Amino acid sequence: MDSRGFREAATATIDEIINYFDNLDSRDVVSRVEPGYLRKLLPSEAPQEGEPWADIQRDIEAKIMPGITHWSHPGFHAFFPCATSYPSILGELYSSALSGACFNWICSPAVTELETIVLDWLAKILGLPSCFVSTGPTRGGGVIQGSASEAILTAMVAARDKYLRETLPPRPSNPSDAEENAREEAVALKRSRMVALATTLTHSSAKKAALILGVRFRAIRVRAEDGYALTREALAAALAECRAQGLEPFFLAATLGTTDACSVDDFAGISAALETSGAVPPPGQPGEVWVHVDAAYAGAALVCPEVQRQTRIELISRFHSFDMNMHKWLLVNFDASCFFVRNREWLVQALSVNQAVYGNKASDGGLVTDYREWQIPLGRRFRSLKIWFVLRSYGVKGLQEYIRRTIKLGEEFAESLRSRPDLFEIVTGPSFALTVFRLAAKTEGASLEERNALTRELYERVNAAGKIWLTSTELDGRFAIRLMTGVRTTQKEHVETAVKTLVEVAQEVMRG
């Protein structure tokens, strides 16, 4: 494909993309294909000769689109949003042309420097304490990860390394083989006692990270009466219990906006428990517990000062790392997980592995940031461009307006449910544009199983109709439906349609 062919193909693609967004509403939100549909439509081997672009492009609408679930559809109320926007698409377009494996600063200084700058911008917009800004007092800073899962894994690796460094005797400078072996044994023994903590509503990525690291994992039960948040008492009890079992807690995943309930753990309570439990060294002491704040979804709402106040985000200055995904609720397309640490040396010390071929003057001189030392992979894409484009195109006010609008939609949705107590019961929320609800009891004294079955029937029938898409969860044994109103294209009339559908189907289900 030469320049002329590309211009023609790209222009046609842009037309298709515009047409896609302009008419998204007319498609079903969830794909209705059967498993294996695509294998029947495609050849079993790649072509020997190159094909003309027109043939390829024709297959997008004919073969790919039927298998697409539309995450930007106004009726997408499932999971959390996965964003895209025109400025973000332009960022990806430039990035793919400037493709490079930018592991070191010299591999494209702009890739590293723009990332540091836009993450500093973002930290300030979100009201994060200055310790998470690269020019702040603690050598902190931000780095773009592919996903919140990779961010929590990276945090846990750094936390384990920091814990081992602080609780074992220092490595001798020129160890003999015997000393090296003795140290390996000590590390292996210590590792086998270490435990990562989270709650029963923490995202599954915490457990997956512990599994990958090969450390123990404990999920602390959170309760409805605490708003599904981790409390001081629950954490203190868990720390004491670990100690009683001879285990050493080194990591805690705290959440701002859990997936199931959008609950927020009690940051002040967490600090207090760590300070006074006696089971672990207090914050700031060697062997302290690393606290990672997973704000993958709801962190976006911190662009609004009122949310910063409400969540008391300034309290996280005692914690160690924070992560939020701009690709969820902040108009940047997947992937852009923005991960901040209070001290970047913790990452570098844990993740730096040298190889002669990567040596260069700027790195060797310590003058620059090499982001390969802040992450699991070596190479990296130019992901800060799309963030830069979105922040500049929308401006801070544009982002605030969008977040406030979608939170308000969630409140209006919850209000509509509340006006029909004969049909619905809100289980939790609205919180950060998420409401979790179930069908009202049909008769007094209906069993949990009966209500679960009826709520599931409501859920499945609404999803089967294809106009909106919902996901479900289970809270304290109660099957419940999640409805999220954060997608960019969702407007008041779409939420009203969702309510209307839910009311109609709920009435049918209640009638039996």
Place this chain on the structure above:
Amino acid sequence: MDSRGFREAATATIDEIINYFDNLDSRDVVSRVEPGYLRKLLPSEAPQEGEPWADIQRDIEAKIMPGITHWSHPGFHAFFPCATSYPSILGELYSSALSGACFNWICSPAVTELETIVLDWLAKILGLPSCFVSTGPTRGGGVIQGSASEAILTAMVAARDKYLRETLPPRPSNPSDAEENAREEAVALKRSRMVALATTLTHSSAKKAALILGVRFRAIRVRAEDGYALTREALAAALAECRAQGLEPFFLAATLGTTDACSVDDFAGISAALETSGAVPPPGQPGEVWVHVDAAYAGAALVCPEVQRQTRIELISRFHSFDMNMHKWLLVNFDASCFFVRNREWLVQALSVNQAVYGNKASDGGLVTDYREWQIPLGRRFRSLKIWFVLRSYGVKGLQEYIRRTIKLGEEFAESLRSRPDLFEIVTGPSFALTVFRLAAKTEGASLEERNALTRELYERVNAAGKIWLTSTELDGRFAIRLMTGVRTTQKEHVETAVKTLVEVAQEVMRG
């Protein structure tokens, strides 16, 4: 930005991209900015109000381009290539519009199904044994990872899980707390004995993966006289030594095309050592060593049948996983690391972590592939589109032609060096378009240090001139220069220019 604004902005962006590729030759290959250049050019905070696109786009050429190192520049001979091509850019463009966190099949069936299909196409094109094809005899299959680092980490996690499962008593079906604790203790003890093996030329990602997993790591020394390849004897000796230290080898990273020398480990020798060493259970027995083949760069050359024969790729049917990056040498832009396993259950058993919100009929019924269970992250982009576009646009013959052309350029380059034995000595290669060389000895009996210093001078002077970019390495204490001819835009005349530059500067350096 509305549809009209996007059409205008995107059209201008496409013009800029075409202009960029058409005139790439006129730019310096490596950025010449000083560390911190961009912070001086950008405001310290994000704008409050949105900015017009024209202002943003103007900053690309003015502020970003000076900080770009051009990986598609014909004079880019550093590291390995990081590809891009017009069809691949179109794939990213569609993918960013269809943004979604496609962790499960239902999240967009086409994302999962196209990935399975194009990776089957690729496995066949590369001549991989049928055990790595999803429809093959062993429930194998492929998955796109972000990078070879993530692929080797994923393989190592699965290998550890498989080893623990095969060497520990089975988990009781409904364990008591005491049984659960006893198992945790047994697992922790076993983990502390496990060791991952690689060679001194294995990519640093193997060591990094072991570090992340918290398992021991041993690098087996490879020698010039073996072509820097792992041999049967060296592996057998290492296995025996581990056993003698009470350690349990569970993983071996073998390489097809090492970063420093493009050497290829002896697959037949590895199989023989594992079969007969006595130190580990033979292949196929519980507790066998998992062999991962890292073909990140050179795997691309397997599109040519003559390379399949030369590397005896059919021998890897006894190994467990294989990875190659289409984003290096196969015209797909970063990221597209194609990872294949012989039995996909190994991944699912190690990496599946459930959470109620992700439940759905297709997944619960076991009818579909959910790629979140094959990888570290949860969410994923639609990366197979760009692979599909590239395979169809170029066709298998187009890819073969490209690989053969760039290998030939490498041979011609090496031939040019050989014609000047007064100036150059080839250390290793040409192998897969990579030649590693150093300055000839100025006088007989010149010390290693003197030759290293002179070769480094040559290297630094050539890079400082800015027309071509080279990287260096160290082999057996010898400082050496790597020159790679794999970039899509590199033609015969560019290699001739590189030779001319090297000859001129080498003469200057030799003159002192």
